Amino acid sequence: MAQISNKPKFVTKDEIKVPPLKELTSLREGIAPGHRLCTGCVAGTILRQMFMAAEAAGYTLIIANATGCVEVCTSIYPHTSWKVPWIHNAFENAAATITGAEAAYKALKKKGLLPSDKKVKFVALAGDGGTYDIGFQSLSGAFERNHDFIYVCYDNEAYMNTGIQRSSATPRYASTATQPAGKVIPGKPQPKKWMPEIAAAHGIPYVAQLAPSHFNDFMKKFIKALNTKGPSYLNIFCTCPRGWRAKEEEGILISKLAVETNYWPLFEVEEGKWKINYKPKNRKPVVEFLKKQGRFKHMFKPGNEHLIEELQRDVDARWERLLKLEQL
Amino acid sequence: MIEIRWHARGGQGAVTASKILASSAIREGKYAQSAPDYGAERAGAPLRSFNRVSEEPITLHCLVLHPDIVVVVDPTLLKTVPILEGTDENAILVVNTDKSPAQLREYLGVEGRKIYTVNASQIAMEELKKPLMNIPMLGALVKVIEDLVSLESVEEDIKATFGKKITQELLNANLKALDRAYREVKGE
C-alpha cells in the first residue's frame, strides 16, 4: 500500500546554529555577480543569505522564480547568475511550477531515475506581486497540496519591475505610480495585506517573517525551513532604493528600522504556534522608518500629521495582534 | 445497422442501459455505439440516448434521426415528447406501460410500426423496490430484437458493470428484472 498519511510534519525542533560569518565565507555562493539588479538592491543580499544558509545546512536549492526584478535581472540570455537549477515559468505560477518539479522528483526517485542523489530543497521565489497578488491562488493551492518546498517572498511592497505600481503589499499612504500622493488622495488608501497570517491559516508547518539586516535570525529561519518537511512560507523584507526613493547605501539601515519600529516584526509560526523572535526594548516610532523614504515624503507636509498617526496605529494594531497570537 | 433511440428521464438509468447494450454487442464481436444526448441529464428531466449496432464498423458521429427502434422508459413521456419523430412505418416501439400493445396503439393513435409493451415500472418496483426501469426495458428490447444481442451477453455485462459497485442481492434483483421483462414483453 502506498503512503496514506500526508499530514504536514515539522521534522526538527533542534536548536539551529548558524555558523559564524567567517566560516560562511568559505562556502560556495549560489548566485554569481554580474546580475542586473539595481545598485543597492537588497534582493541581492537576500539571495546571498539564502544560499549561505542552504550551503551551511548542506542543501542544494532548486528554484522556480516568478517573473519580477530578480528573475529579469539574473537570467538575461545568454548569461545566468544562478549556480543551481533554476526555472522561470511565468508571473503567477512559481508555486505550481516548483511543486511540479517536486512531484517529478518523487516520481523519478521512485523509478530510480534521479540524476543526482544530493540533498535538495525546492524553492519558489517571488516578489510581493507574484505572491500577494497574481501568484496567490497558485501559492494557496501548493500549500494545500502539502508539497515539500519553501515559498520565499522578497517583499519590496510594490511592482518594482514594471515601474513601481501599487500591490496589495504596499503599505497605507505609500506613493506609487498607480496610487500617487496627490492633492486629494494621499497615496494608497488601503493598508498592507497581512500575508503571513494568511499563509499560516493554511496550516502549513512553518511560516516566518525575516529581514536581511538581521542576518543571523534570517539564516536560522531559512535553515528551519530547509529542515521542515512540507511547505514553508518566508516573508522577507526587501528594501527597494529606487521604488522607495531611499539612499542606495541605506537599504540595510531601513531594514533595521523596519524591525526596530515594529513595522516589520520578526516572528515565526511553527506548526501553528506563533512566536515573536525579537521585541525591541525601546521601540522607535514608525516615523523613523518613514522619513528615510521618499515614498512617504508627502506625509511630512504640514497638515498631514494624521497620516503618520494613522500608519503608526496600523503598526501598533498589527503588533498587538501578534502579541495575542503569541498567547494562543 | 440498427439504430435505437431511448426516451427516459434523468435518474432512470437509460444512459446506463444504452451503454450496457453497446457494451454487450461489442462483447459479442459486433460494432456498437452508445451516445447520450447530454445537456438535460438532471434528475427528472426528459433525456434521450442513442445506440447503433452493426456487423460493420460504424463511422457515424451524430444523433440518430431515423431510429429503427424507439424505447420509452418512462410512460409519462408518451405524450410530452415526440417519441415517433423520425420513425417510419417499419419502426418498432418498445414501451413501458401497463397497456397492451393494442391499447397503446389506440392511445397514441399510431398507424403502422410494431408496438411492444411491458410493465417495466411494476417489474422495477417489485424486483428493485425503486422506479429504475432501465434494466427491465433492456430485457424487453433484447427479446424484441432477436439479432441485437443475446440475453446472456447483457447479463454478463450487467455483472461486469455493476458487479463491484452493488450488493449481490441487488445484482440478482437486476438480473431478475431483466429476465422478467424479457419474458413478459408482449407484441401485437
Next chain:
Amino acid sequence: MAVTIIKERKMVPYSGNMAAAEALRQINPDVVAAYPITPQTEIMHFFADFVANGLVDTELMTVESEHSALSAAVGAAAAGARAMTATAGPGLALMWEILGVASGMRLPIVIAVVNRALSAPINIHGDHSDMMGARDQGCIMLFSENAEEEYDNMIQAIKIAEDERVRLPVMVGMDGFIISHSIENVSLLTDDEVREFIGTQKMMNSLLDVDNPVTHGAIAMSDSYMEFKRQQREAMMNAYKVIREVGEEFAALRGRKYEHIETYKTEDAEYILVVMGSTAGTAKYVADRLREKGEKVGIIKVRTFRPFPYYDIADAIEASNARAIGIMDRAETFGGYSGPLFEEVCTALYTRGKIYPVTGIIYGLGGRDCNINHIEEAFDVVKKKAAGIEVPPVTYLNLKA
C-alpha cells in the same frame, strides 16, 4: 471502467474519455496535473482510480486551476519527468499563457484536450474553438475522429513530443461528448506493447541534475528572441516528419497507419469536403451513400492541424478531379473569411498555384448536431459552387434561420 492491466490485445467498449485514460495508464507518466472541467473530468476520474489502486507510478497533482495544471507540468517536464495534463474548452483557454511557455521552453508535455466550446454563452459541448484559439501557441495538434484514434494518438503523442528533433508539447483533441462520452469499439494494445513503443524518456537539461545546473526560462532580449522562435519553426517542420515516422512505426504495431490527413474516395472525386474530428466519420458515411447514387464525392480528414500538412492537402486535391471544395470548420474566426481550417486549406492551394472554387462551411458550434442531412447540404453547397451558382462565402449548417 475496469481497473486492470492489459496483457492481451482486446476489443473493448470504451468512451473517448475511457480510451484516453487507458492510454494514460499504459503510458504511466511520472507526473499528471489536472483540474476538473466538463467534459474532461472523466479522464481524471478513471485515471485517479488507477492511481488509487496502484496501477501507475504517477504523481497525480490535483491542482487548483488549469493554469497551475500546465504550470506544474512545465516544472515537472523541466525536471525531466514525463508530464501530462488534460483539459477542455475554457480550461485550455486558462492555460493559454503557459502553452507558449511550454512550447518556447521545448518541453514535451502531452495534453489531452476534450474539445469544448468557449463562453459566452457558456456551453459545455463539443467544438474546436478551444484548440483553434490556441493554434499559434507552438503546440503540435492532433485531432481524433473516434475513441480508438484518441487512444492511438495519445500513445503516438508521447513519442512525437519527446523526439529530440521536436521537443514540443502535443495536444490530442477529441470532440466533447460526441467522442468523449460515447461508447464505441476500441481495440487496445497490451501494456507491454505500449511501453515498448514509447520507451523511456531521455532526460534533457533536468532541473534535478544539481551537478549540472541549468537555467530554464531565461529572458531573451531582442538580440536573441527571434532566433529561438526560428528554432521553434524548425521543430514544427521536424515534427511534420516525425509524426509521419511515428505513424509508420505505429502501423507496424497496430496494423493501421496514421498520416497527417486521411483521404476518403478522393481519387476521382469532383466534390470534396475537408473536415476534422468526429464529423469526418459522418462525412465518410454520407460519401458512401452519395457514391451509391453515382455522385463523385470525397472527404479529406485532417488529423494534424499543427504542423499543418499543406503539401498533403494540396497533393490530395491535385490528385482528385475536384471541381469545388467545401472546408468545414467547427470553430469561428469572427471577422475572418470563414474558419481556421478554411484559411489553411486555401493557403495550401494558393501556394501550390492552384485555384479551386472553395466555400466555407461552419458547423457544430457548441455541440450542434451535424448529421447526414447536414453533410448532404454541405455537398449541395459545394456542387453549386462548382456549377458557378452563387453561394454565400460562409454557410452555417443546421442554423435556425
Next chain:
Amino acid sequence: MKGWKDLEIGAVITNPGSSAEYKTGEWRAWRPVFQRENCIDCMICWVFCPDSSIIVEDKKVVGIDYEHCKGCGICAFECPKSKGDDESKKALVMKPEYLFREED
C-alpha cells in the same frame, strides 16, 4: 551571439553563474576603497553586499571586486570601522568613481 541553428534549444542556459562575464562595475558612480589596515574582518560588509563583491580569502577581507561592484555603498555604510569623519581610520571609504577613471 550565435546564430539560430547553434543556440541551445528553448533558451536553456547551461553555463551556471555566467553572468559574472557581465561587468556591472561599469555602472559605478561611487567606489568603495578598502583600507586593509583598519579592517577587523567582521564580515559585515560581506554578508550585506548585494553583488558578491567583497573578496574574502582565508576568512580575511582582501579587497573589492571592481568588475562587479555597483558602488551602492552598503558596505561602507554598515562597516563598524567606517563611522565618523576621519577617513584615515575607516576600513571602507566611498569616493567618486571619476577620480579613478581619470587615472585609467
